[in-house]
Amino acid sequence: MRKIPQQLIPLAVLFIVLLGVLVVARQLFVPKTFGDLGHYRATAVDEVAAQPAAYAGYRVCLDCHDDIYQRKQLSSHAGLACETCHGAAAAHATGESDQLPTVPRGRDHCQLCHGYNSARPTGFPQILSNMHNPGEACVKCHDSHSPRMAKGNGECSACHQMIANQKAVSSHMSLDCTDCHTVPIDHATQPRVVQALKPNSEETCGKCHARGSSAGAEVARIDMAEHGGRYLCWECHYPHLPEAKL
Amino acid sequence: MNIAMALQSFFTELPSVTGYMYPNEYELHWSVLIVVYPYLTGLVAGAFILASLERVFNVKALQPVYRLSLLTALSFLLIAPLPLLAHLGHPERALEMFLTPHTASAMAMFGFVYAWYLMVVLLLEIWFDYRQHIVRWAKEKKGALKWFYSLLTLGSTDLSEKALAFDNKAGKIITIIGIPSAFLLHGYVGFIFGSVKANPWWSSVLMPIVFLFSAIVSGIALMLLVYMVSSMLRWKTINMPCVNKLAEFLFYAILVDFSLELLDFIQRLYESEESIHILSQMISSRLFISLIISQIILGTIVPLVGLGLARFGRMPDEMRRMIYLMAALLVQVGIFATRWNVVIGGQLFSKSLRGLTTYKLEMFGIEGLMTAIILMVMPFIILFVMTKLLPPWSEGEKDIPVPPKPHATQVGQEA
Numbered sequence: 001m002r003k004i005p006q007q008l009i010p011l012a013v014l015f016i017v018l019l020g021v022l023v024v025a026r027q028l029f030v031p032k033t034f035g036d037l038g039h040y041r042a043t044a045v046d047e048v049a050a051q052p053a054a055y056a057g058y059r060v061c062l063d064c065h066d067d068i069y070q071r072k073q074l075s076s077h078a079g080l081a082c083e084t085c086h087g088a089a090a091a092h093a094t095g096e097s098d099q100l101p102t103v104p105r106g107r108d109h110c111q112l113c114h115g116y117n118s119a120r121p122t123g124f125p126q127i128l129s130n131m132h133n134p135g136e137a138c139v140k141c142h143d144s145h146s147p148r149m150a151k152g153n154g155e156c157s158a159c160h161q162m163i164a165n166q167k168a169v170s171s172h173m174s175l176d177c178t179d180c181h182t183v184p185i186d187h188a189t190q191p192r193v194v195q196a197l198k199p200n201s202e203e204t205c206g207k208c209h210a211r212g213s214s215a216g217a218e219v220a221r222i223d224m225a226e227h228g229g230r231y232l233c234w235e236c237h238y239p240h241l242p243e244a245k246l
Numbered sequence: 247m248n249i250a251m252a253l254q255s256f257f258t259e260l261p262s263v264t265g266y267m268y269p270n271e272y273e274l275h276w277s278v279l280i281v282v283y284p285y286l287t288g289l290v291a292g293a294f295i296l297a298s299l300e301r302v303f304n305v306k307a308l309q310p311v312y313r314l315s316l317l318t319a320l321s322f323l324l325i326a327p328l329p330l331l332a333h334l335g336h337p338e339r340a341l342e343m344f345l346t347p348h349t350a351s352a353m354a355m356f357g358f359v360y361a362w363y364l365m366v367v368l369l370l371e372i373w374f375d376y377r378q379h380i381v382r383w384a385k386e387k388k389g390a391l392k393w394f395y396s397l398l399t400l401g402s403t404d405l406s407e408k409a410l411a412f413d414n415k416a417g418k419i420i421t422i423i424g425i426p427s428a429f430l431l432h433g434y435v436g437f438i439f440g441s442v443k444a445n446p447w448w449s450s451v452l453m454p455i456v457f458l459f460s461a462i463v464s465g466i467a468l469m470l471l472v473y474m475v476s477s478m479l480r481w482k483t484i485n486m487p488c489v490n491k492l493a494e495f496l497f498y499a500i501l502v503d504f505s506l507e508l509l510d511f512i513q514r515l516y517e518s519e520e521s522i523h524i525l526s527q528m529i530s531s532r533l534f535i536s537l538i539i540s541q542i543i544l545g546t547i548v549p550l551v552g553l554g555l556a557r558f559g560r561m562p563d564e565m566r567r568m569i570y571l572m573a574a575l576l577v578q579v580g581i582f583a584t585r586w587n588v589v590i591g592g593q594l595f596s597k598s599l600r601g602l603t604t605y606k607l608e609m610f611g612i613e614g615l616m617t618a619i620i621l622m623v624m625p626f627i628i629l630f631v632m633t634k635l636l637p638p639w640s641e642g643e644k645d646i647p648v649p650p651k652p653h654a655t656q657v658g659q660e661a
Contacts, residue, residue, distance in 0.1 A: 005412045007377065010400035011370070018365075022344065030345050039348050117266070 545580010
């Protein structure tokens with residue numbers, strides 16, 4: 001039999017010791033229930049479950065505030081739970097605490113969702129706070145449990161209501177949708193089959209806003225070549241609610 | 247976009263956010279420390295791969311840097327995890343990676359790759375390589391040092407011819423295992439970035455490979471620097487064939503690395519996914535200095551031209567060494583910029599692809615510039631101590647000849 005080289009013996013011992021340390025450490029430090037359910041300590045679930053719940057869920061509110069709930073469900077706020085606006089109210093609902101839930105009457109609160117933000121889905125009702133009745137409380141005009149249902153008629157607003165609404169209060173209110181969009185007639189009956197076109201050239205804007213355009217004198221003119229640099233007009237101005245001066 | 251305009255906008259405006267960012271994207275979560283980390287591991291992998299050239303592929307010219315490379319790799323490997331730990335809120339939990347291995351997590355498994363590389367590859371290779379010297383030192387030295395070396399022998403004091411032959415063979419086998427391990431070590435860092443599907447700047451199958459080649463580039467450049475500077479400090483002549491070979495390898499490595507990066511770039515341009523607009527915006531504004539100027543021009547093209555001229559052109563050795571030194575320094579700047587561009591660049595644009603934010607580097611915080619600098623200096627201190635304990639210098643080095651002082655010669659003549 002060949003002799004094992006002398007070097008290997010201390011190395012083997014060293015590695016076995018290290019391995020042993022690992023095994024012992026696992027024994028000592030890995031919690032008992034680790035891995036029972038997944039890659040975590042199973043008892044952590046009970047600990048978390050034992051924590052008091054701060055939110056009650058909207059169903060609990062129905063016992064006493066059913067009227068509000070019914071009204072809300074018929075409005076476009078139907079998808080919002082009570083505690084989204086009123087904050088955690090479990091203590092109030094169970095009668096544990098006399099403290100009433102907060103009532104968000106400030107303008108800031110509604111703007112969390114309705115303040116204009118280009119990343120919001122198209123058509124989501126948005127306002128520019130300093131243009132939309134500045135200084136007045138939203139709840140003075142809008143019932144938060146049943147915000148105004150926007151009515152629509154007219155051929156485009158039947159389906160693109162939010163956009164039509166926005167345009168209606170913007171400086172483009174006098175424009176027709178078709179001033180900018182080319183829309184085949186069948187789009188109104190088969191919208192997903194027959195596509196309406198979005199503007200693809202800045203000329204769409206240029207026909208009114210370019211220096212030499214024939215539009216009315218009240219229309220602001222800009223230098224099409226310089227203004228806006230490398231970006232498209234609608235990367236800065238939302239065409240259905242263009243902003244330039246506040 | 248023309249350069250003057252880009253520079254001007256860079257220095258004058260530097261707006262914190264342009265366009266739209268999601269609220270959780272304004273501030274970067276991965277700071278300069280996460281830049282330092284792949285930079286350091288890259289140096290480790292590169293230095294090791296260089297050492298293996300000498301050992302496995304028998305590139306004899308590199309003999310003077312073989313051990314130095316191993317020690318350098320070890321010094322950097324010891325510090326490499328510190329930036330990650332400093333970044334964690336609970337650094338002590340890092341050890342749980344080993345106690346409760348999570349096989350589905352790339353980051354957690356990396357702990358094992360790292361441990362494997364440190365324990366099985368680097369330490370073992372160095373030990374086998376130095377064993378005969380350690381045994382000798384254990385006999386020769388006095389006091390504490392004697393104890394230190396005796397401990398290091400691990401009781402294996404056999405210096406017979408057979409034992410030495412075994413040391414040599416074991417070293418070679420470990421190096422052979424070490425090459426794929428070093429590839430894994432740094433490829434893995436690239437893999438972690440490359441597999442972030444949601445991030446178009448990172449998500450690329452080429453990422454591990456590009457990381458690997460940039461690691462090789464940085465490792466060779468580092469060894470060129472360390473070797474030349476350490477020789478100068480020790481007043482020894484620099485072995486020209488060795489640095490020439492290093493420069494040659496560096497040249498080819500940069501060439502491959504740059505081609506790969508170009509390939510990646512062209513592919514992205516051609517694919518032209520929806521992210522291309524925001525990414526090109528980012529390159530021409532936020533990353534202009536670190537990518538176009540530092541990484542490509544200063545860190546790649548200038549060294550490439552310099553090395554090409556110095557290695558293959560005709561010039562005095564003095565001049566050649568100067569150029570090598572400058573090129574190696576620039577390459578370090580370039581590779582650091584590469585890491586910066588990956589890590590920071592990947593967080594500068596919004597996942598909405600509609601906006602860019604800015605990274606504000608702090609000075610003194612735990613994740614600040616000072617910490618980064620300290621972490622990058624520490625390996626050199628460790629390396630210094632290690633070269634004292636385990637001298638890597640080859641025998642037969644020549645002192646730099648001291649030009650005789652005119653006064654002294656006169657005295658000599660008189661005598």
